[in-house]
Amino acid sequence: MIVLSPSVLLAWLKTRLGGAPQSLAFARLVQDGVATSPKGLTCRGKDDGGGAQVHAVISALALARATGLTYYHSPFRSIAHAEGNEAEWAESWETFFNLGHGEKQLRSEQDAKCVPIKRFLKSPSLWRGGDLIAEAEHFTGFTDADVEALAAVLPDVRRKYALSDKSALTLHRAPGTLTMNVHVRRGDVSADHPHHSNRFTGDEAILETVRSARQAAETQGLVLSVNVWSQGDRADFLAYEEAGCRLFLDTDIFETIHNLAQSDILLMAKSSLSFVAALLNDGICLYEGFWHPPLPHWIQLQDPASSGTALRDALAVRTRSKPAG
Secondary structure: OOOHHHHHHHHHEEEEEEEOHHHHHHHHHOOOOOOEEEEEEOOOOOOOOOOHHHHHHHHHHHHHHHHHEEEEOOOOOOOOOOOOOOOHHHHHHHHHHHHOOOOEEEEEEHHHHHHEEHHHHOOOOHHHOOOEEEOOOOHHHHHOOOHHHHHHHHHHHHHHHHOOOOOOOOOOOOOOOOEEEEEOOOOOOEEEEEEOOOOOOOOHHHHHHHHHHHHHHOOOOEEEEEEEEEEOOOHHHHHHHHOOOOOEEEEOHHHHHHHHHHHOOOEEOOOHHHHHHHHHHOOOEEEEEOOOOOOOEEOOOHHHHHHHHHHHHHHHHHHHHOOOO
C-alpha cells in the first residue's frame, strides 16, 4: 500500500493531474497506485446518438483493461433518433454490438457503490479503503490521450461485434473490385450552419479523395468500386453519381454501419458513427481531422500528395496479403 504525505500528494496532483481530462486523471490515480478503492468502472448516462454511445463504452473497456479494473456493463437505455419504440431501439444497438458479452453486468443493488469520476477526483477520502465502482458517461479523454490503449481492446470489441448474426444485412460489394465506402455526413450538419464548420466536409474535397483513391488503386492494377452513404435528397448527390459512385441514402443504420465496417477502404466523415465503424474495420481507413485522434495506422487526409502516397503504399501491402473482392 502506497502512503503519500500531503506535500508529496500535492506535488503528484500538480504534475500528473493538472489540466488532464477527468478520465485520464482517474486512470493516472489508479495506475500510479494512489487510488486503490475502485474495483471497477461502468459507462452510463448518455442519451445522444448510437455511434457516440458505442464509442463511450469502448473507451470504458479500454480504460478497464489499461488499469486492471473490472468493467461492469450498463446496457444502453436511451439512444437518440429512435426508430419506433425507444426501448426496442436501444436494445437493437445493444444486440448489434454485443459490448456486454462476457462482462459483469451492473446490478441495481450496486448503484450505491457507484461514484461519478468527477466526484471521485475531488474527494481524496474516497481513494482508499473502499469498494467503489467509478462511473462516467464516457472515458474518451483517456483513449484520446492513449490511442494505443484503445487499439489494444479492439480485437475483443470486434469479436463481440461478430457474435450477432448479420447475415440479413446486405454487403454491397462488386466482385473482383476493391470496395471503398464513403460516409458523407449530412442531415444534421450543413455548410451554412455557423456551428457545423468542424463537422462538415464539402463534396469537392470528398470527391478529390475518391479520385486520389482510384488513381492509387490503378497503380496496383486494381479496380475500385465506390459506395456513398448519407442522408438527404438524391438531387443533392448528383456529383457523386456523375463520378461513378453508387448512392445509399437514408439506408437502415445497421446496414450502413456494417458496410462501413467491412470496407476495403473507408473514407470517414467527422462523425462518431464513422469513428466506430473505423474501429471495427481492419482495412484502410482515411481520416480527416476530428476531435478524436486517429489510430496510428489510419491515413490522415492532410495534403493530397502525402495522403495519396500513403494510400498507394497501404494498397501495395494489402495487394500482397489478400486478393480483391
